[in-house]
Amino acid sequence: MTNSLPFQHILANQVVIPNLLLQKYNKLGLDEIELVLLIQIHRSISNGNYFPTLQELTSMLTTDEQTCSRLLRKLIQKGFLKIERQENSQEQWSEAYSLEPLWEKLFEPVKEERVQNEDG
Amino acid sequence: MTNSLPFQHILANQVVIPNLLLQKYNKLGLDEIELVLLIQIHRSISNGNYFPTLQELTSMLTTDEQTCSRLLRKLIQKGFLKIERQENSQEQWSEAYSLEPLWEKLFEPVKEERVQNEDG
C-alpha cells in the first residue's frame, strides 16, 4: 500500500527560481547559505508573506538567529536585498522585503559588471 | 523610459503546469476550453483558493456562467475533477475542488489506458 502525498499537494506547492540565480550566485560573491536565505525569502514572497520574521527565516536554515540576522544585514549592505514600506488596501503601512536589487543584478547585466553568456 | 512591472512581481506570480497535461489533454478527450478551465482551477488552488466561485471561474474564461457551469459538471462526470468536503483548523467544513483524478489519469497510466511515451 502506498502512502504518498496527493499529487495535487505536490504540484500546488512549488517555487520557481530563475536559472540565472543558480548559475551566477557564486560569481556574485554569494555563498550557499546566503543563496538559500535569498531563496527562502523569495519563497515567502511567492506565498504572499512579504516580511517573514527572523524566527521564521531562521527556522528555514541550519543556523541560529544571530547568524541569520547578520546575514540579512550583509545581503542588504551588498545590494541584494532591501526593505520597503508598503501601504495595503486598508491604508495601513507595513514593511516588506524586496528582492528587486537581486533580480536587477541578474537581468540587467549592463548596469553591473557584464554577466557572461548563460549556463556556465 | 521603461515602465515594466518589477521583476519580483513577475517572478513571484507564476503557475507551474505538468508538461504531460499539455501533451495529453487532447488524447484524454479534452478540448482547449476544458483544458484552460482545469488550469484556472489549478492556479486558484496553487494560490490557496480551493473553491473559486462560478463567477470567478467564468471571469477567467471567454464564456458565460451557464456554459462554465455545464463544463464543470462535464469535467466531474468524465472523472477529471471532483468536489470534496474539507475541515479547516477551526473545525469548519467547506467544499474544495480537487484535481487529483486528473493527475492520477496522467501520472498513473497503468490504471487507465496506457499513456504512450512522452512528448508526442
Next chain:
Amino acid sequence: MTNSLPFQHILANQVVIPNLLLQKYNKLGLDEIELVLLIQIHRSISNGNYFPTLQELTSMLTTDEQTCSRLLRKLIQKGFLKIERQENSQEQWSEAYSLEPLWEKLFEPVKEERVQNEDG
C-alpha cells in the same frame, strides 16, 4: 500495487506560466485555443525547441493544420507572436518564434492600454 510515474519524471517535466497571462488573455482579445497555442509555443521554447513545425503544433491542439496555420498568422498580425532569424554558434541561421511581444503587452502595461490591478 502502484504504477505511478517516478516523482523525478513529474518534477523535471513542468512548464512555468505567468499568472498575468491566465488573468488577462480574454481581456487582450484572445480565446482559449489561441491561449493554448501560445502556451504550447512557450513550452517548446522552454524545452529548447525554438521553432516547432506546424505538424508539431497541430498535434498539441484539437484542431487541424489549416486552422493552426491560420491561428499562427492571426497571432502574428495582432502582435502577440513574431518570427525571428537567429544565428547559432556555428554561424548558421535559423528561424525562431519569439513570444516577446506577448510578454511586453503583459509586463509593460503603460505602453499598451493600462492593464488593471492583478487578479481580476
Next chain:
Amino acid sequence: MTNSLPFQHILANQVVIPNLLLQKYNKLGLDEIELVLLIQIHRSISNGNYFPTLQELTSMLTTDEQTCSRLLRKLIQKGFLKIERQENSQEQWSEAYSLEPLWEKLFEPVKEERVQNEDG
C-alpha cells in the same frame, strides 16, 4: 536606456522546486551546501543533462572538486541520491543521477519518519 534581458529569456529559463524540500532539508539532516548541490542536480536533470560531470557540478558551487566529490558520496550513502544505468533509444548505456530517493523521503512520509505538517 534599459538593457534588461528579454522577458522570454527570463521566463523560459527557470527551475521548479518543491516547497517541501526547502521546508524540510534541515530536518532531514542536510545543510545548505548539500541542499544547493541537490538543487543543481535537479536543475541539470530538468534541462536534460542527467549526469553532469564533477567539474560541472563544482563550477555551480563555491567549493572545490575534492569537497564536491565527498559531498556526492555522502548524499548517496545517506540515501538522498543514487546513480542509475540508463539505456537510450540507440541501445547505448549511460549513467544518470536519480533524485528519486530524495523525493520519496519528502513525498512518502510514512515510509520514513513521519514528516510533520506543512510550512514549518
